[in-house]
Amino acid sequence: MNTLTQSILLALITALAPADWLTGTSNLSRPLVTGALTGLVLGDLKTGIIMGATIELAFMGAITIGASRPPDVPAGGVLGTAFAISTGKGAGFAITLAFPVAALYLIIDNLLTIVILPIFLKKGDKYAEQGDSRHLSRMNMYGFITVKCIPRAIFVGLAFYLGGPVMTKLLNMIPDFVQNGINVAAGIMPALGFALLLEMILKKNVAIYFVLGFALYSYLKIPILGISIFAFCLMYIVLHLENKIDANKLNNNQGGDDDNEF
Template sequence: MIFKTLLIGVVAFIGYGEYFLTGRGQVSRPIVMGPLTGLVLGDLKTGIIIGASLELAYIGVQEVGASVPQDMVSSGVLGTVFAISTGKGISAALTFGLPISMLILIVQNLAYVFICPLYVAKCDKYAKNGEPDKLSRMSFWGGTIVNFVPSIILIMLAYYFGNGFSKTIVAMIPQFVQDGLVVASGLLPAFGFAMLLQAILRKEIVPYFIIGFLITSYLKVPIIGVSLFGLAVILIMYYQEKKNALNIAEQEDDDDF
């Protein structure tokens, strides 16, 4: 149990690491955290399913400016943990993973408000004294440790103490409530795509949205087929635009000559 708890901490570290260590590789998203957690718990298949299901809910979630969305690392890790431990699938991921991820987000915000100013003051001091090495170490390790180590510890504690607790809570939940959670989990993809459309929808892409809807609804083409069709359309547009730009450049050269 302790070894698996440490491995869960490593998975959480990988997820949070993209903010300071690996760059924006999108490894913090549930579609990555779910399979990694499932691999640790010995149920990779369920990890993939839960990660993909949660990803549909988060597909439109991005950090924009000062806005801080719900913590995806803890949701992906703990949602998968409770889904596997209780055997209830995505409904358990919703019941436990999402609320706990909100709690961890609150802890992160408290760290931003009360602890981060302390190491920022240290950074200011090192900058004023002309100590670039200390400034670099404090800005890197201070941000990493203060912002995300408490979150990793909370995820590990939630895993270590939460398995038996989660099973007890699930057993106490009436069956009609559990059925309602299953129905709600089916609405998550629609909610996620609605958020995505709200962010990117413009009149220029409405025709493509309608084409995708018609292909799926009336021709019954599976999602992989629709994705490949979309890829083909993108490639046609890309090469056509490239060809047009080349023709325009050649025409301008002829006019100059």
């Protein structure tokens, strides 16, 4: 399969990735999925899955919250995996490349959203005033395809087609100490992804469970599967005790009401 065909297929994968936002978050846009599809296109499914999983760790906490948008996950996941496979530089290069690519396309996507999307929104408002639901739905779909799918596909396809050979030459010119630095950065980025995720979910009442899991892994050398089993059993015990306590409180309250009536 030549580079042009691979670029077109990668563009199609990237164009389909935003469908994740139309299907109730089916995770099509996540690097776990796009990495595997990218590996399939480039003839190395195993490496694609590994690269996708590695990039997923770094982007794990990258979700849109209100008006705050993270770097573009689909573009970064596809191109990071594609260049890592085509150049043979591995997971360190995949993560290091994925973030700049994702940040760059986020700027492009914001510009397209500001300049082009309002055109479809204004037409949609007119159809809404007329009660024309069919054309209103079309404006929503046309705007989504024009702003979210096609530009992202063009960006990824051209970047891979034009950047593959150039990227290979540049990488061969990079000194060893720089590549070692890239590998160190690759080890930090997944930790950053977990930190972003923990910042959202780690509260005072659940922090103790995080510390317990860390202690089990670090000091008792229990594998992740074993810790997961312990966590499931602990969750069941805690929920069972809470339900039992709530039931006892309810019975006591009902009993107290009966005594007062008596």
